[in-house]
Amino acid sequence: MPDHDSDSFLNRQTKRRRVDIGVKRTVGSTASSTVAAVTATTDNIARAKAAIFSAMNSLSSHSHHGSDTDSMECSVVQPHGGPGVVSASDNESKSNVLRKLLKRANSYEDAMMPFPGTTIISQLLKNNMAKNGGGGDAGFPGSGLSNASPDAPQEDACSNSSQDSTPPECMSPFGRPHGLATFDIERLNDEHMRAKRARVENIIRGMSHSPSVVIPAQPPSSPRGGEVCGGSSRENKRKQRLPQQQQQSFTQLVCQRKEQKQEERRQLKLQLEDMQKQLRQLQEKFFQIYDSTDDSEHNDLHNDLHNDIGNMSEDSPSRSDAAADDRGGDDLRSDNEMSDLDPGHFLDRARALLQEQALLADGEKPRREGISRSKAPGGLSSSMHAEGKQLAETLKQELNSAMTQVVDTVVKVFAKPPRPPPQQAFHPLSIPPERFPTVNGDNPNFHTTNPRLQCFGDVIIPNPLDSFANMPGMPGATNDQTEALPLVVRKTPSEHHQSSAVGAQGGHHHPALHPSSLSASMGFSPPSFRHPFPLPLMGYPFQSPLGAPTGGYPGKEHSSPDSMDLSRETTSLRTKMTSGHHLGHHHRSCSPAHPGSTAEGLSLSLIKSECGDLQDMSDISPYPGSNIQEGLSPNHLKKAKLMFFYTRYPSSNMLKMFFSDVKFNRCITSQLIKWFSNFREFYYIQMEKFARQAINDGVTGSEELSVSRDCELFRALNMHYNKANDFEVPDRFLEVAEVTLREFFNAIVAGKDVDPSWKKAIYKVICKLDSEVPEVFKSPNCLQELLHE
DNA sequence: GTGGGGCCTG
DNA sequence: CAGGCCCCAC
Numbered sequence: 001m002p003d004h005d006s007d008s009f010l011n012r013q014t015k016r017r018r019v020d021i022g023v024k025r026t027v028g029s030t031a032s033s034t035v036a037a038v039t040a041t042t043d044n045i046a047r048a049k050a051a052i053f054s055a056m057n058s059l060s061s062h063s064h065h066g067s068d069t070d071s072m073e074c075s076v077v078q079p080h081g082g083p084g085v086v087s088a089s090d091n092e093s094k095s096n097v098l099r100k101l102l103k104r105a106n107s108y109e110d111a112m113m114p115f116p117g118t119t120i121i122s123q124l125l126k127n128n129m130a131k132n133g134g135g136g137d138a139g140f141p142g143s144g145l146s147n148a149s150p151d152a153p154q155e156d157a158c159s160n161s162s163q164d165s166t167p168p169e170c171m172s173p174f175g176r177p178h179g180l181a182t183f184d185i186e187r188l189n190d191e192h193m194r195a196k197r198a199r200v201e202n203i204i205r206g207m208s209h210s211p212s213v214v215i216p217a218q219p220p221s222s223p224r225g226g227e228v229c230g231g232s233s234r235e236n237k238r239k240q241r242l243p244q245q246q247q248q249s250f251t252q253l254v255c256q257r258k259e260q261k262q263e264e265r266r267q268l269k270l271q272l273e274d275m276q277k278q279l280r281q282l283q284e285k286f287f288q289i290y291d292s293t294d295d296s297e298h299n300d301l302h303n304d305l306h307n308d309i310g311n312m313s314e315d316s317p318s319r320s321d322a323a324a325d326d327r328g329g330d331d332l333r334s335d336n337e338m339s340d341l342d343p344g345h346f347l348d349r350a351r352a353l354l355q356e357q358a359l360l361a362d363g364e365k366p367r368r369e370g371i372s373r374s375k376a377p378g379g380l381s382s383s384m385h386a387e388g389k390q391l392a393e394t395l396k397q398e399l400n401s402a403m404t405q406v407v408d409t410v411v412k413v414f415a416k417p418p419r420p421p422p423q424q425a426f427h428p429l430s431i432p433p434e435r436f437p438t439v440n441g442d443n444p445n446f447h448t449t450n451p452r453l454q455c456f457g458d459v460i461i462p463n464p465l466d467s468f469a470n471m472p473g474m475p476g477a478t479n480d481q482t483e484a485l486p487l488v489v490r491k492t493p494s495e496h497h498q499s500s501a502v503g504a505q506g507g508h509h510h511p512a513l514h515p516s517s518l519s520a521s522m523g524f525s526p527p528s529f530r531h532p533f534p535l536p537l538m539g540y541p542f543q544s545p546l547g548a549p550t551g552g553y554p555g556k557e558h559s560s561p562d563s564m565d566l567s568r569e570t571t572s573l574r575t576k577m578t579s580g581h582h583l584g585h586h587h588r589s590c591s592p593a594h595p596g597s598t599a600e601g602l603s604l605s606l607i608k609s610e611c612g613d614l615q616d617m618s619d620i621s622p623y624p625g626s627n628i629q630e631g632l633s634p635n636h637l638k639k640a641k642l643m644f645f646y647t648r649y650p651s652s653n654m655l656k657m658f659f660s661d662v663k664f665n666r667c668i669t670s671q672l673i674k675w676f677s678n679f680r681e682f683y684y685i686q687m688e689k690f691a692r693q694a695i696n697d698g699v700t701g702s703e704e705l706s707v708s709r710d711c712e713l714f715r716a717l718n719m720h721y722n723k724a725n726d727f728e729v730p731d732r733f734l735e736v737a738e739v740t741l742r743e744f745f746n747a748i749v750a751g752k753d754v755d756p757s758w759k760k761a762i763y764k765v766i767c768k769l770d771s772e773v774p775e776v777f778k779s780p781n782c783l784q785e786l787l788h789e
Numbered sequence: 790g791t792g793g794g795g796c797c798t799g
Numbered sequence: 800c801a802g803g804c805c806c807c808a809c
Contacts, residue, residue, distance in 0.1 A: 651793095671801085678801080680795085763795085
C-alpha cells in the first residue's frame with residue numbers, strides 16, 4: 001500500500017477530510033475484475049441516465065411546482081366540530097359505536113336521534129366522516145389527498161363550506177335515509193353530482209354577469225379560512241400564475257367536476273376504511289363481551305365473525321352459518337333485502353332473529369343461565385348473552401352486506417376512470433413491519449406479491465408524503481420514497497419473465513432504450529397501475545390489523561423474539577440502491593407528452609427492484625428450486641455483524657464465500673461492502689469517542705487502556721453488532737478493539753488529529769488485524785448453529 | 790473504467 | 800443503515 005499522502009491529496013482532504021486508506025485492493029481483484037468488465041457499461045449508462053434525469057426532474061419539478069403547491073393549499077376537508085363529530089379518542093368513539101348499536105336494539109329512536117333515518121352503517125359512516133374531518137389525521141388530507149388531484153382545493157373548500165352550512169350537501173350520499181340504506185353509493189353519487197352540477201352551472205351563469213368574481217361560490221375564504229393555514233399564500237401564488245382571474249375561475253369550474261368526483265371517491269374510501277376499522281373494533285368488542293360464554297359458543301362466534309370478515313371482500317359473501325343453516329332462505333340472505341333495509345326494519349329483524357336464534361340455541365344446547373327464560377314466548381327476555389350474541393349475528397350480517405356493497409361500489413367507481421384516479425397514497429410507514437416478514441421468502445407470497453401493491457391493500461391511510469402516484473410531475477416524488485423499497489423482491493414471476501426476456505434480447509441495451517419494454521422493465525403492468533385501488537381492495541387483508549398504529553391486535557406472524565427488529569430491518573434493507581438507479585427509470589418515463597408519466601415512472605421504478613436492470617442480464621433462471629435467494633435478509637445483516645467481530649475488511653470474494661446462499665450481483669456485493677463500511681464507521685467512531693474520553697478522564701498512557709467485556713466501549717460495540725447478545729464475541733475482537741483504542745488514544749495525544757487524514761494510519765493498522773472467520777459462518781444456517789450453541 | 794474505501798448526511 | 804460523493808488502486 002503506497003502511502004498516498006501527496007500534497008494534492010491533502011489539499012483535497014482539507015475540503016472533505018478524505019481519509020482514504022486504500023487497503024484491501026489485492027484480495028479480490030482477479031475475480032472482481034471480470035465482474036467489472038461485465039458491469040462497466042451498464043454502470044456508465046446508469047450514471048448518465050441519472051444525471052440526465054436529475055436535470056429533467058428538476059425541470060419537471062419546477063414546471064409542476066405551482067400546481068402541486070396548489071394542490072396542497074386549502075386542503076382541509078372537514079371542518080372541526082359539527083353535529084356528528086366524534087371528537088373522542090378512537091377507542092372511545094368505537095365503543096360509542098358499539099354502545100349505540102346495542103342500544104338501538106332496545107330503543108331505536110333514542111339512539112338514533114342524532115342521525116334520524118339512517119341505519120347503523122350510516123351512523124358509522126357519519127361518525128367516520130366527522131371523525132376524519134375532526135382532525136385526528138390532521139394533515140393527511142392536505143397533501144396526500146389533495147395531491148391526488150391538483151384541483152382538489154376548490155372541492156375541499158366546497159366541502160368546508162358545505163359542511164359548515166349545509167352538511168347534507170357533502171354528506172348526502174350517506175346522510176339520506178334511503179341512500180345509505182341501499183348503499184347504492186354510485187347512484188347517490190350521480191344524484192349528488194347532479195345537484196352539485198346544478199350549483200356549478202348556476203355559479204357559471206352568475207359569473208357571466210360579474211366577471212370580476214374571483215372564485216365564485218367557492219368560498220375558500222370560508223369560515224375556515226384560517227384553517228387552510230398557509231394555503232392562502234400558495235393560492236395567491238397560483239392566482240399570480242394565471243393571467244386572467246376570470247379565466248382562472250372558468251378553469252377552476254371546469255376542473256371542479258373532476259374534483260367533486262374525486263372528492264366523492266376520497267370520502268368513499270375514507271368511509272370504507274373506517275368502516276373496516278370499526279368492524280374490527282366490533283369484533284373485538286364482541287369477543288370481549290361474550291368471552292364468558294362457553295368456549296364452543298365463543299369459538300363459533302369467533303369463527304363466524306372471522307369468516308364474515310374474510311368474506312367481505314368477495315362478491316357473493318357467505319352469510320354466517322348460523323343464519324344460513326337455521327333459517328335457510330331467510331330474507332336476510334338476500335342482498336336486495338339490504339337495499340330495503342331501514343332502521344325500523346333492522347330493529348324488527350334483529351328482534352325476530354333474537355327470538356329465532358334464542359329458541360334454536362335453547363334447543364341445541366341449553367345453558368345454565370337465562371336459557372330457560374329465553375324459552376318464554378317472545379324470547380326477548382333472554383339473557384344478555386344470548387340476546388347480544390344474536391344481535392351480533394344480525395350486526396354481522398348487516399355489516400357484511402354493507403361492506404360488500406360498499407366495496408363493490410367503490411371498486412366500480414374506481415375502475416371507471418380511464419386514467420389513474422387520484423389515488424390516496426398509502427403510508428408505507430404505517431405498515432406493521434411483520435407484514436413483510438422477511439426477505440428470505442419465508443412468506444410464500446412474498447415473491448409473488450409486490451409489497452408496494454400490498455401497501456395499497458394493507459394501509460388505507462392517506463399518506464401526504466408517499467404520494468408518488470398521485471400527481472403528475474409531483475416533484476417530491478423523488479425524495480418521498482421513504483421506506484420499504486424492495487431490493488430483494490424485484491418482480492412477480494411474470495414480471496420477472498418479461499424483464500428477463502428484455503434483458504436477454506437487449507443484451508447490453510438498457511431497458512430504457514426500448515420504449516416498448518417500458519412496462520416490462522419497470523416490472524409493472526400498466527393496467528394494474530390504472531386501477532391501483534380495486535386490486536388491493538379485493539385482496540384486503542381483513543384478518544390483519546388495519547394499519548392500526550396503536551397495535552393491540554395480538555396476531556403476530558412471527559414468534560421469534562427479535563423478529564420485530566429483524567423485520568424492521570428488513571424494510572430498510574430493501575431500500576438499497578434506489579437513488580442512482582431508479583433515476584434512470586425516471587428519466588426514461590419522463591415523456592414530454594405525458595407529464596404525469598413522471599410520477600408513474602417514479603412509482604413504477606419504486607415498485608420494481610432497483611437493481612434488476614443493472615444486474616447481470618444473463619441471469620434469466622434464478623436458481624430454481626435452490627436455496628439461493630436474490631436478496632439480503634435481516635439474518636444476513638445479523639450474520640455480517642457477527643462476522644465483523646472477526647474481520648473488519650472482508651474482501652468481496654470472502655463475502656461471496658460466506659454469503660453463499662445469496663445470489664450475488666453488483667448490488668448485493670455493494671450492499672454487503674457498504675454494510676461493513678458502516679460497521680467500521682461505527683467502530684471507529686466509538687474508538688475515537690472513547691479514546692478522547694479516556695484522555696479527558698486523565699489517562700496518560702495508552703497502556704492504561706484495555707478493552708474488556710465489562711467496559712463501556714465493548715458494551716457499545718456489542719450492542720451494535722450483537723444486540724441480542726446471543727453470540728459470544730471472540731477474544732480476538734477484544735484485542736483488536738484494544739489496539740484500535742490505543743491507536744486512537746496515541747494519535748490524539750500526539751495531536752495527529754489535526755491532520756485530516758490522521759485516521760488513515762490507524763486504518764492501516766487495523767486492517768491487518770483481521771482474523772479468520774470461522775467456517776461455520778459459511779453455512780447459510782450459521783445463525784441457528786451459532787446461536788444455539 | 791471499475792471496485793472499493795472513507796466521509797458526510799439523512 | 801443507505802445514499803451520495805469523492806478518492807484511489809488496479
